[in-house]
Amino acid sequence: MRFALINGQRQEAQPRLRGTCPACGDPMVARCGNVRIRHWAHLGRLVCDPWWEETSWHRDWKAQFPVEWQELVQHAPSGEKHIADVKTERGYVLEFQHSPLDPQERRAREDFYQRMVWVIDGTRRSRDRSQLLRAVEDATTISSEIWRLRGFLDDCAFLRDWHGSRTQVVFDFGEDVLWFVFPANGRVYIATFPRGGFIEFHRTGAGEFVQFYPKLVQAVTADIAREQGLLVRQQAQQQTLVASGFQRFMARRQRHRSRF
Numbered sequence: 001m002r003f004a005l006i007n008g009q010r011q012e013a014q015p016r017l018r019g020t021c022p023a024c025g026d027p028m029v030a031r032c033g034n035v036r037i038r039h040w041a042h043l044g045r046l047v048c049d050p051w052w053e054e055t056s057w058h059r060d061w062k063a064q065f066p067v068e069w070q071e072l073v074q075h076a077p078s079g080e081k082h083i084a085d086v087k088t089e090r091g092y093v094l095e096f097q098h099s100p101l102d103p104q105e106r107r108a109r110e111d112f113y114q115r116m117v118w119v120i121d122g123t124r125r126s127r128d129r130s131q132l133l134r135a136v137e138d139a140t141t142i143s144s145e146i147w148r149l150r151g152f153l154d155d156c157a158f159l160r161d162w163h164g165s166r167t168q169v170v171f172d173f174g175e176d177v178l179w180f181v182f183p184a185n186g187r188v189y190i191a192t193f194p195r196g197g198f199i200e201f202h203r204t205g206a207g208e209f210v211q212f213y214p215k216l217v218q219a220v221t222a223d224i225a226r227e228q229g230l231l232v233r234q235q236a237q238q239q240t241l242v243a244s245g246f247q248r249f250m251a252r253r254q255r256h257r258s259r260f
């Protein structure tokens, strides 16, 4: 962890410091070796929060936000508590996820944090990015930034892992754009947005992202309506074909009968 409490104050690790864990109150020791970034570790046990993970990728992301927003202990009425990576002034919890999560575990975290965004380390598996680009090639283009995908999930492991999420899911492939995975009506919509704009929105509540997300939802809603309209027309055409087939059958039968 980046912070421990010393005399009730959050402090970063420095050689020979001792502190306590802001979540469980156990003693912590500053680790300041050469291999890993400076951090605090629980004395004699693993991190108290089973949801906790921290890599240099986590540190880089957290550093985009004010120190007071980082590593905030969140409490549920049941007494359960977890350390949120970042909680913004506007009440969003940003969770940076490097390791894989099974769907049940993911739902538990979404239920706990409620208003949250998953930012996922897309560089953990090298094939994920190429699979995403292939999926987008096969996808239907909704607008220059939004694509509709369906029936492809078996080919795209990481989309399959995350498309059932009820919250915002953002993939970070270490590029200038982030990839938003937006499940809707049995399909997955994918959109890109500049990383800087996403960070700006969560830091200040302003910028182009304010328009982006409602625009995405609007485009997806319009697309679904269009697709459903198409489906209804196709069904109506099929019914007409069936009906006309039946009429032809009856007409033949009557002709057949009249000969006797």
Ligand SMILES: [Zn+2]
Pocket (backbone or CB within 6 Å): 021, 022, 023, 024, 025, 026, 042, 047, 048, 049
């Ligand atoms: Zn602890």
